Amino acid sequence: MPIERTFIKRGLKRVELETFLVQELGQAGYGGVDVRRVPTGTRVTLYVDRPGMVIGRKGRSIKLLTEELEKRFGLENPQIEVVEIPKPELSGPIMAKRIAFALERGVSARRIGHIMTRRIMEAGARGVEITISGRIAGERSRRERFYKGYISKAGEPAEKLVSHGYAEAKLKPGVAGVKVSIMPPDVSLPDEIKIEEETKPMEPSGSVAAGEEIESRSDEGGKEDGDT
Numbered sequence: 001m002p003i004e005r006t007f008i009k010r011g012l013k014r015v016e017l018e019t020f021l022v023q024e025l026g027q028a029g030y031g032g033v034d035v036r037r038v039p040t041g042t043r044v045t046l047y048v049d050r051p052g053m054v055i056g057r058k059g060r061s062i063k064l065l066t067e068e069l070e071k072r073f074g075l076e077n078p079q080i081e082v083v084e085i086p087k088p089e090l091s092g093p094i095m096a097k098r099i100a101f102a103l104e105r106g107v108s109a110r111r112i113g114h115i116m117t118r119r120i121m122e123a124g125a126r127g128v129e130i131t132i133s134g135r136i137a138g139e140r141s142r143r144e145r146f147y148k149g150y151i152s153k154a155g156e157p158a159e160k161l162v163s164h165g166y167a168e169a170k171l172k173p174g175v176a177g178v179k180v181s182i183m184p185p186d187v188s189l190p191d192e193i194k195i196e197e198e199t200k201p202m203e204p205s206g207s208v209a210a211g212e213e214i215e216s217r218s219d220e221g222g223k224e225d226g227d228t
Contacts (some may be wrong), residue, residue: 014100017073021046022093024065028053031091041077044069049094051082084215089123092165099130100167103176109136114147120182127151127183135174151183161187 014035023031029049036043049055055062062080069078088094097118102112109132127149136142152158165180195205 002014004123013073015067016076020072024098025054028098029085029088029094031085031088032096033074038079039116043076043079044076045081045083046092047083047085049085049088049091051084054082061124062159087123089120090125090163090182091185092180092182093167094165095120095130095182096165096167099132100169100176103136103169103171103178109144109176113144116144116180117148119142121148124185125149125182126185126187129179129181131179132176133179134169135171135175139173142175149183151181152189157187157189161189163204173174 003018017033017035021033025046028051028158031047031049033047034045036045046054053061055063056064062082066078066080069080070074085091085094099116104179105110113130113132117130127145129151130146131143132145133141133143136144152162161183163180163182163184165178165182167178169176169178
């Protein structure tokens with residue numbers, strides 16, 4: 001099999017896995033997944049807002065999820081690790097889901113957009129962009145965009161440093177799409193350079209005082225010899 005098809009196949013499996021986890025763990029506040037091969041099998045790290053809903057009573061939910069990942073996606077001996085997200089406001093997928101849920105409850109797009117933008121920035125984000133498009137109100141489609149702070153939109157920083165999230169809101173006029181991009185506060189960009197000022201080493205105060213004391217003593221001795 002050519003190398004190009006191998007990468008395409010892996011990418012499709014990744015998309016299928018993401019779609020499955022979003023549907024299964026949406027109520028738990030799904031925020032992303034990290035899949036790595038380890039000597040004992042496959043380690044699957046789930047980042048969620050409410051870990052208890054993923055684990056379930058006596059671990060039943062996580063056991064069923066492990067079996068599903070092994071049968072449906074062919075993961076070898078999957079070992080699931082559930083990690084709680086300390087600040088959900090800095091997770092793009094979680095905030096996109098919250099905005100979509102608020103739209104379904106009847107909150108206007110402009111109101112929820114401004115509220116979530118302010119809440120994300122107050123959590124410490126460097127920048128945020130929220131886009132709500134579709135049949136928000138009425139039969140015509142329109143687009144609302146909310147932007148604040150600094151956020152990378154191209155290159156490797158936009159792909160690896162920015163948290164992206166997407167969700168759909170099923171409204172009476174139709175379906176509305178929600179996209180959220182958040183720049184976390186603790187990321188270091190490639191174009192940011194920090195220059196540290198060079199500090200001059202300070203001479204020990206004890207040695208200087210000792211030298212001055214020796215000179216003063218020699219001067220006093222010379223004066224005494226001359227006087228005698």
